[in-house]
Amino acid sequence: MQIGIVGLPHCGKSTLFQTITKTHLDTSELAMTEAHQAVIKVPDTRLDKLTEIFQPKKKTNAAIEFVDMIGLQKGDSGSAKFTGNFLSKVKTSDALIQVVRLFENELIPHPNGSINMMRDIETFETEFLISDLTIIEKRIENLKKQILKLNDDQLRRELSVLEKCYNYLHEEKPLRYVDLPKEEMQLLRSYQLLTIKPMLIALNLNESQISDRSFGKDVEGYMDILVKKKIGHNTKAVAFYGKIEIELSEFSDDEAEMFMKDYGISESALNRLIAEAYSLLGLQSFFTVGEDECRAWTIKKGVNAQEAAGEIHSDFYKKFIRAEVVHHDDFIKYGSFAKAKEQGAWRLEGKEYIVKDGDIIAIRHS
Ligand SMILES: Nc1nc2c(ncn2[C@@H]2O[C@H](COP(=O)(O)OP(=O)(O)O)[C@@H](O)[C@H]2O)c(=O)[nH]1
Ligand SMILES: [Mg+2]
Incomplete structure (x- = not known):
C-alpha cells in the first residue's frame, strides 16, 4: 500500500x-x-x-x-x-x-x-477536480466516436459511467464522495483519477x-x-x-x-x-505466529479465509482446506492455543469465513 x-x-x-x-x-x-x-x-x-x-x-x-x-x-x-x-x-x-x-x-x-484552512483545502481540491475533468472529457469524446463506429454495449456502459462522473465533478463533488458500485470502480481504475x-x-x-x-x-x-x-x-x-x-x-x-x-x-x-x-482504506490485520516468524498481514475488510491464505502464499489459496482461527484477544486471555481450544475460542473455519481484525490464523492446505 x-x-x-x-x-x-x-x-x-x-x-x-x-x-x-x-x-x-x-x-x-x-x-x-x-x-x-x-x-x-x-x-x-x-x-x-x-x-x-x-x-x-x-x-x-x-x-x-x-x-x-x-x-x-x-x-x-x-x-x-x-x-x-x-x-x-x-x-x-x-x-x-x-x-x-x-x-x-x-x-x-x-x-x-x-x-486559511478552507481556502487551502479548496485550492487543492479544485486542481484535482480539473485534472479529473480533463481526463474524463477526453475519454468521453473518444468513446462517443468509437460507439458511432462499433455500437458496442460495453463501450456504452463505460460512457454512461463516465458521464455520471463528469456530472459529479462538474458540481464540484470529488468522486470519493460518491458511493460507486464495485463494477464501476473497477471500470474507472485504469483512469487513475485523483478525486477518487x-x-x-x-x-x-x-x-x-x-x-x-x-x-x-x-x-x-x-x-x-x-x-x-x-x-x-x-x-x-x-x-x-x-x-x-x-x-x-x-x-x-x-x-x-x-x-x-x-x-x-x-x-x-x-x-x-x-x-x-x-x-x-477499509484495511485490517491478521497474524501468523510460530517459532520462525510472527507476522502481521494487511487485508481489506470483508476478505474471506481463502483470500487471506492467498495473501500469505498463492499456493495456500489454491490448496486451501481449512483455517485454524483464534482471535488475538482470546489467545492472550487464555494464554495458549490448547486453553483457547478448551474454551471453544479456537476454531476450524472453512474458506467462506470472513476474517476479523486481530485473528491469528494457521492455514491447513493440501
Ligand atoms: N513553526 C513551525 N514550522 C514548521 C512546522 N512544520 C514545518 N515547519 C517548517 O516550515 C518549513 C517548510 O516545511 P516542510 O516540511 O519542508 O514543508 P513542505 O514544503 O511542505 O515539504 C520548514 O522550515 C519547517 O521546519 C510547524 O508545525 N511549525
Ligand atoms: Mg518538502
Missing part, C-alpha cells in the same frame, strides 16, 4: 514525512526535485505481544510506503498548478494525505500570504500557542469547521504539531511519553495517521 503526502509548498509535507518515516532529510534534499519514499513498519502492540510469547527468529510488521510528493508550483496567475511528474506519482498512490498549514512562521511565508482516492486531511497546527492540554481544544475547533463544511465520504481529518513531532522523534520513548502527556497528546501522529489511513 502506498500513501502520497501532498499539499501546498511549505505546509509541512517533508516535516510529516520525516517524523513518520523517521528518516532525516538534509536541507539540500528538502529543496528537492524528486519525491522521497520510505517504507515504514506499521506499529502494532498486538504483534509485539505475540512476539514476546513466541520468541520467533523474526518479527514482521505490516508495511506502508509513504511518498513525500513535490512538484506543485504556483503559477503566475496565483493558482496552484501540478507538474506532470507530480501527477504521475500521485496517480499510483492508494490514498492521499493532504497536509494543511495552520502554523505561523514569519521566516517561511505561506505561499498564499496567510493561514481516499483523502486524509492532516492539519499541521500552530505550536506557538500550545499550552497545557491545548491539543484537544485546537483540534476540536478545526474539526468543527470541517464538519460544518461537510467534508464528505472517504475523507477524514487528523491534526498534529509538525514542529513538536520532529522534536519528539529525537526523544527516547520515555521522554516522548512524558512530553506528550504534558500537552495532552495521547498518541504520536504516526500512530493516529496509520489508524485513520487503515480505516479510510
